[in-house]
Amino acid sequence: MVQEKFDVIVVGAGPAGLAAAYTMAKGGLKVIVFERGEHPGSKNVMGGVLYRQATEEVFPEFWKEAPLERPVVESNYWLMTKDSVTKYGYRTEEFAGEPYNAFTVFRSKFDRWMGRKVEEAGALVICETVVEDIIKEDGKVVGVKTGRANGDVYADVVVIAEGVNSILTQEALGMQKKYLAWDYLAVAVKEVIALPKGKIEDRFGLEDGQGATIEMIGEATQGMVGTAFIYTNRESISIGVGALMSHLINNKVNPNELLENLKAHPAVKPLIAGGEIKEYLGHMIPEGGYKAMPKLYGNGVLIVGDAAQMVNGIHREGSNLALISGKIAGEVVIKAFEKGDFGSVTLAEYQARLNDTFVIKDLQKYQHSSGYFEEHPELFKLYPHLASIANKEFFTVDSIPKKEKQRIIMRKVFEKRSMRHLAKDLYKLWRVLG
């Protein structure tokens, strides 16, 4: 039995796939979305910060109806050593109201909501169904094979939003080299720890319903390249840590150990004390960036979101890149239908349009950063230490004249890293990040 033909098949109901499906269904195309999880979001994981602007590009005024946890009014960076923290952060009341800047969310709830919006727009969302292979005819992608009976489906265009574990992109389509290097992937784990609403607000110094985030560098990853985070939800805290797969493997560290250590850190422990663990989640994160990206378009096919390595690890952005890439892919497909041509020349517009957005510009800008950090993991250990040394002297009041103090700080810092070395580090850091 041959299934009815669709205009577009979307593989994967994450932010990228759902943004593409929503855009195309709104544009009048006959869209079918396949998701392997029980519902959209059931297998999707992220730390938990969703950015308003990019989300609104796809779902205008989503905050009025979508399931959100807290608007983020305060963002913090912590440089951690074993027993100290150097903090930097920013807080503004402007982020507490419309139009907002970011929200904490649970993917399981938010993506489910997006899935419903996609269905309301007229697309079919078929869950618990795995796309196992791509169907090609004369070099053109014309459909997919699902693992179900009568499971072959045909369409003019297939949008691949399969996520970080991009088996179709690598194997079936050959648009990316097989087996991504371990240093192109990070693995992150997180726990959701339940706490009463008021307690969260007291501990994080928040007004009713407002949220805060903390990104942590240093001890949290035991010097490996990676970060940890704490995000406030309505009645829980998300705490997690992730590091490059290659570093975890080489150091024989289980990410769960990192999380347990993090939870025991003297600055973290009081924030989560008394909470009950509700969920434990883990996921891979594409960290290869620009140089690890697959070819983004082909004959009858487009790659969006994590499957295309669209994550900016430095700024903990990913869902926004996914949403925008999905939206642009959707718009390009709509135009392709107007033209009645789905070849790679027509679909190349996806790449061209993405090149003009922050998605590709940012990935290009940071393309050397992950490689640089991979080769210099000591920065993740050393600099939190230097910050601690300097701050400890600065904040210790002990009748030493301030000029002398400055000399002590300089001496202690240079003991760990020569001035020449420091200058070189800063220069390189500026080169890769600036």
Added chain:
Amino acid sequence: MHYVVCMKQVPDTTEVKIDPETNTLVREGVPAIINPYDIHALEAALQLKDKYGGKVTVITMGPSMALEALKKAIGYGADEAILLSDRAFAGADTLATSYVLAKTIEKLQKEEGVDLVLCGKQAIDGDTAQVGPGIAARMNLPQLTYVMEIVELDQEKRTIKVYRKVQNGKELAQTKLPALLTVVKDINELRYASLDNLIRAARYQCAILDKNKLEVDESKLGLKGSPTMVRNIFAPPERGGGEIIPGGEENPEEAVKTLVEKLVPLEVIPNA
């Protein structure tokens, strides 16, 4: 042949807790699933349809949330699904529930005929096993409960022959159609839904019937029609550990003797 399957949405018991203060089930935030026995009833109906042809209709009583369960049933391959939803149905016990379900099946019987009604043996939340037999009693249908295998459905003689699961074995039973079966999980293995059925389910619009669409006596609906009073819900007391008779390896004869001496007064083994 027209098979009607009754389904219930129940809280996922792996996530249900009992509030220790009020002794009631904490249902808030607990995901709903289709009562596991009811899915086997649906599968049984689908297998009968595969073998003898006909049509499978699924009915459920509940809030609009239950539409999801019905869509799932369509995905498995059911032909039609009906939601019975009305404020007046709320708070129904097994008596009031079986009344509404029976009235619905009677309506279907008048309109298109019904040959077989299938239910799960019981729901995993209330565990009463009363609704299936309640429907049969109200409709004056012969009922076969705890069905573990359908042996034969004779369309000419209009009979059905089944094995019922009874203590220590099975019992062969036959009755005339139309009839009502309640099934146990042993009856079948669930199928993996085909893609065309899933696509049909994604598009399917369930019929929703309220009290005005059924010929019902309002005093028998919902809380009003429910004489059941729940006095208490409690977790069964934890069972103490068993007794271990030591010394079995060094002196098995002595250990067995001790064991027998303990068992005889309990009348677990005959004192010969």
